[in-house]
Structures are given as C-alpha cells and as structure tokens.
Amino acid sequence: MSILNIQRYPQASDPSLKAWNAADELMIHVSREYELDNIIIIHDLFGYLSCQLNDHQPQTVITFASQQNAVQKNAEHNHLMNIKQQMLLDDLDTAKCALLKIPKSLDLFRLYLSILSRSIDKNGTLFCGFMTRNFTNGWIKIAEEYFSEINQSKAHKKARIMILKGPKLKVENLVQEYNDENSQLWKQYLGVFSAGRIDYASQFLMDNIILPEGKFVAVDVGSGNGVLGKFIHNNAPEAEVHLTDDNLLAVRSCEMNVFGSNVKHHFSRNLDFLSDGPCDLVVSNPPFHFEYEINMDVAFQIFEDAFRVLKKGGDLWVVANNNLPYKPELLKHFHKCEVFAQNNKFIIYRCRKLN
Ligand SMILES: C[S@@+](CC[C@H](N)C(=O)[O-])C[C@H]1O[C@@H](n2cnc3c(N)ncnc32)[C@H](O)[C@@H]1O
Known part of the structure; x- marks a missing residue:
C-alpha cells in the first residue's frame, strides 16, 4: 500500500477522528x-x-x-x-x-x-x-x-x-413519497433525513418561528427534503428562499418539493455561495452525527456562517435536542441569543445579529 498523506477536510476538532479505518x-x-x-x-x-x-x-x-x-x-x-x-x-x-x-x-x-x-x-x-x-x-x-x-x-x-x-436486474424507485398531516405530498430520495414523516424537531420550530414581514431573504441550512424552506416559501411567497445541503440526494429531493422563481437550491458544505450580509433569516436543524461519529463541528460552522450572511437585525433560528451544548457556541458570534421555546425534547434558539 502506498504511503499517502490522507487528511480529513474540514479538519475535525477531535483529533481521534480519522480519515479512514x-x-x-x-x-x-x-x-x-x-x-x-x-x-x-x-x-x-x-x-x-x-x-x-x-x-x-x-x-x-x-x-x-x-x-x-x-x-x-x-x-x-x-x-x-x-x-x-x-x-x-x-x-x-x-x-x-x-x-x-x-x-x-x-x-x-x-x-x-x-x-x-x-x-x-x-x-x-x-x-x-x-x-x-x-x-x-x-x-x-x-x-x-x-x-x-x-x-x-x-x-x-x-x-x-x-x-x-x-x-440482479431489479427495477427500483429510488424516491419515496409520503403525505404529512396536512395532506402535503413529500418526495425524497432514499437516504435523505427523516423518511416517511416530518421530523419532530423541525415541526416544533415551524410551530414557533416568527417570520419577518414583507419581502425578505432566507436560508434553510441543512435543508434535508426542504421542509423548513417550504414552510417559509408557503407562508411568505415573496421571500427569496435559499435551500442548501451537503448531501446531493437532499438537494435533488428539495428540488422536487420546493420550487418557484424566488427559490434557489445549492449543493454546498457551507454558505460560501452567499456574500456577507444579504440575509434577514437563517433557519437550521443542524446535523450532529456524521455516520457513526457524534460531531458538532458542522453545526458550529453553520452558526459562524449564519452570522456572516445575516444583515444587521437579522435572525438565526436553530432547533436542537435539549442536551446539545449549542448556546456557548452561538454566543461566540451572536451577542443576543434567547431560548425562544423548549419542550421535553427540543430547544429553539433565536439569535439576533446586532452589529
Ligand atoms: C438534522 S437534518 C435536518 C434536515 C431538514 N432541515 C429537516 O429538518 O428535516 C441535517 C441536514 O444537514 C445536512 N448537512 C450535513 N452537513 C452539512 C453541511 N456541512 N452543510 C449543509 N448541510 C449539511 C444533512 O445532509 C441533513 O440533511
């Protein structure tokens, strides 16, 4: 086997996580x-x-x-x-x-x-x-x-x-379909987050979030099948909505579920496709697993990127499991960060960019 120098990109904050096994x-x-x-x-x-x-x-x-x-x-x-x-x-x-x-x-x-x-x-x-x-x-x-x-x-x-x-030659449909409680049809490729139902954490966020008034620019980071982006698009049809995910199957699923001239899809591991400060709203139900590893590096990167792309006065809304230590990390970027809602499983943070 040749001696090669194979690294993780992005580098993991936990040095025990390796690029192969x-x-x-x-x-x-x-x-x-x-x-x-x-x-x-x-x-x-x-x-x-x-x-x-x-x-x-x-x-x-x-x-x-x-x-x-x-x-x-x-x-x-x-x-x-x-x-x-x-x-x-x-x-x-x-x-x-x-x-x-x-x-x-x-x-x-x-x-x-x-x-x-x-x-x-x-x-x-x-x-x-x-x-x-x-x-x-x-x-x-x-x-x-x-x-x-x-x-x-x-x-x-x-x-x-x-x-x-x-x-074996087997004809297979790689896209699953289901109807949610409001008879809304969802389509998603096998392997995309939350197959067969709306994720409870995302539902909790949609039940609580306050959307900006009028025309605005929003980003759904880690969009999965597009559930949060579609919620914004349905409730604020004039908003420019960006949906982005690291997983190509998620992006292809979003394209089947959320569309319109002011809806944009991105296959990306970060928010580099946006310049500094054009956004009024960023929403995320961030990942904290990477295959068999628990790894919050991506969530922390999302918080940092969200701060960069938000305008002054813009909000980041994050929903997470109660036990995840997100608040100190959010406070590194956002001076104002409140627990907006909480139940026995999930917590919603609303973080405002003040300057
Ligand atoms: C917990 S799921 C949430 C999916 C969807 N928003 C929902 O609520 O059902 C997290 C999503 O983040 C995506 N993801 C993982 N790493 C990412 C990254 N670096 N940038 C953007 N999305 C990422 C995963 O592919 C997954 O779709």
Missing part, C-alpha cells in the same frame, strides 16, 4: 487480488480509497459536497491526477469491480446497491467494507435483493468485507 485498508488489500480495471468507488468520504487506487484511474462517486472537496484536496496534495469524479445519480461507466464503504443509513445502502447492481459487469465484484461492531443483518437482506452471491472475508483488525457477485 481498518475497513478501508482491508478493502484495498482484498480487492488487489482481483482484476482492478474500471473501478467504481462509492461512499469514500475523504478519498482514502480513491487515492490508494489512483493508478487504476477509478471513478469516484460523489454523494456529498464535503466529500467532493476532500477527495479533490487529498488528490492534490498527494500529487495524484487520475481520479475521475462522477456525481451520484449520473450514469456510470460499466465496471469490473466496485468498492463501497457501507454507510450507516440502510436506505442509502439500498440506493447504492441499486445503482451498483446496474453498473457492475455481470462477472464483476463488489467489495463492501465495514467494521464488525456495526454489522447488522439488514445489510445481508438488502444485499440478497441485488446480488445472487454473497460471501464475507475473514475479519482483520475488527473489519470485514462483504463480497457480492452476480448483479
């Missing part, structure tokens, strides 16, 4: 015994697999804007040129071999297998890497729907590989 190393080791022409790499969040297999000119499938940035940066500072980035949901070149780091979400695993079973040659092989502590029988059940042969490697350093062959 033993499952990635085992996938590289096991897959090298096979013919490695035309490789697809999927859910390679920081680019470890893509960089290690650079000699084979892999197609790396991009699901997240943060992943796109990390793969690019790691390739650049290791002087690697051959990684071809393909957006998830775009057509892939047929591959002899694919490497998939199994995601935490079973729905996202299903979506990936559905795509890969159509993109792998009939004699091809799919290597799915995981840490044994995360194993669930649900993976096998899903794998059996898409592949006819399923084997597992021996465990090494508490990691294992599921080796899948014989892709």
Whole structure:
C-alpha cells in the first residue's frame, strides 16, 4: 500500500477522528487480488480509497459536497491526477469491480446497491467494507435483493468485507413519497433525513418561528427534503428562499418539493455561495452525527456562517435536542441569543445579529 498523506477536510476538532479505518485498508488489500480495471468507488468520504487506487484511474462517486472537496484536496496534495469524479445519480461507466464503504443509513445502502447492481459487469465484484461492531443483518437482506452471491472475508483488525457477485436486474424507485398531516405530498430520495414523516424537531420550530414581514431573504441550512424552506416559501411567497445541503440526494429531493422563481437550491458544505450580509433569516436543524461519529463541528460552522450572511437585525433560528451544548457556541458570534421555546425534547434558539 502506498504511503499517502490522507487528511480529513474540514479538519475535525477531535483529533481521534480519522480519515479512514481498518475497513478501508482491508478493502484495498482484498480487492488487489482481483482484476482492478474500471473501478467504481462509492461512499469514500475523504478519498482514502480513491487515492490508494489512483493508478487504476477509478471513478469516484460523489454523494456529498464535503466529500467532493476532500477527495479533490487529498488528490492534490498527494500529487495524484487520475481520479475521475462522477456525481451520484449520473450514469456510470460499466465496471469490473466496485468498492463501497457501507454507510450507516440502510436506505442509502439500498440506493447504492441499486445503482451498483446496474453498473457492475455481470462477472464483476463488489467489495463492501465495514467494521464488525456495526454489522447488522439488514445489510445481508438488502444485499440478497441485488446480488445472487454473497460471501464475507475473514475479519482483520475488527473489519470485514462483504463480497457480492452476480448483479440482479431489479427495477427500483429510488424516491419515496409520503403525505404529512396536512395532506402535503413529500418526495425524497432514499437516504435523505427523516423518511416517511416530518421530523419532530423541525415541526416544533415551524410551530414557533416568527417570520419577518414583507419581502425578505432566507436560508434553510441543512435543508434535508426542504421542509423548513417550504414552510417559509408557503407562508411568505415573496421571500427569496435559499435551500442548501451537503448531501446531493437532499438537494435533488428539495428540488422536487420546493420550487418557484424566488427559490434557489445549492449543493454546498457551507454558505460560501452567499456574500456577507444579504440575509434577514437563517433557519437550521443542524446535523450532529456524521455516520457513526457524534460531531458538532458542522453545526458550529453553520452558526459562524449564519452570522456572516445575516444583515444587521437579522435572525438565526436553530432547533436542537435539549442536551446539545449549542448556546456557548452561538454566543461566540451572536451577542443576543434567547431560548425562544423548549419542550421535553427540543430547544429553539433565536439569535439576533446586532452589529
Ligand atoms: C438534522 S437534518 C435536518 C434536515 C431538514 N432541515 C429537516 O429538518 O428535516 C441535517 C441536514 O444537514 C445536512 N448537512 C450535513 N452537513 C452539512 C453541511 N456541512 N452543510 C449543509 N448541510 C449539511 C444533512 O445532509 C441533513 O440533511
């Protein structure tokens, strides 16, 4: 295995969080015994697999804007040129071999297998890497729907590989639909947050938030299927509403749910697409998990970015689980930050930019 310097982007505040683990190393080791022409790499969040297999000119499938940035940066500072980035949901070149780091979400695993079973040659092989502590029988059940042969490697350093062959041709709808309590139809790709119902925290925010009057500019950061952005658009049709998410499947879902000439969608890991100070309102139900890790770095970045893009007098509204330590972080940027509402599970902060 080549010695490469693979980093996390953005850097994690917890130094124990790494850019790869033993499952990635085992996938590289096991897959090298096979013919490695035309490789697809999927859910390679920081680019470890893509960089290690650079000699084979892999197609790396991009699901997240943060992943796109990390793969690019790691390739650049290791002087690697051959990684071809393909957006998830775009057509892939047929591959002899694919490497998939199994995601935490079973729905996202299903979506990936559905795509890969159509993109792998009939004699091809799919290597799915995981840490044994995360194993669930649900993976096998899903794998059996898409592949006819399923084997597992021996465990090494508490990691294992599921080796899948014989892709089955299965027609699948990757978009789920549901009606909320107001008979509003929602569509979302498998693997997008809060499948089948409106998230309770977001509902709590919508039950309490006070929207600005008249014309205004609003941003829904971490928009998921677009529930908060749509609430703003429905209640203030004249407002310019930006919806942004790191997950491409979330952005594509928002596009199906929220539309209009004053609605803008962004596939982004931050608010760099906005200049300083154009916004009256930022709303967020920020993420605090990243796969199996609890990580609040993204939430903290959202608070900092929100302060930058708000006008003087503009408000950031955040809903969160009661136990998350957001207030000290919000106060680093906003001098005025009140608990606007709270119940036994959730808390709503309203933070005003005074200067
Ligand atoms: C708790 S969910 C909230 C989704 C939606 N607003 C709702 O209330 O149902 C958090 C969302 O943040 C997104 N996310 C994660 N990291 C992000 C980042 N760096 N920038 C923007 N969105 C991000 C996730 O993909 C997820 O859709």
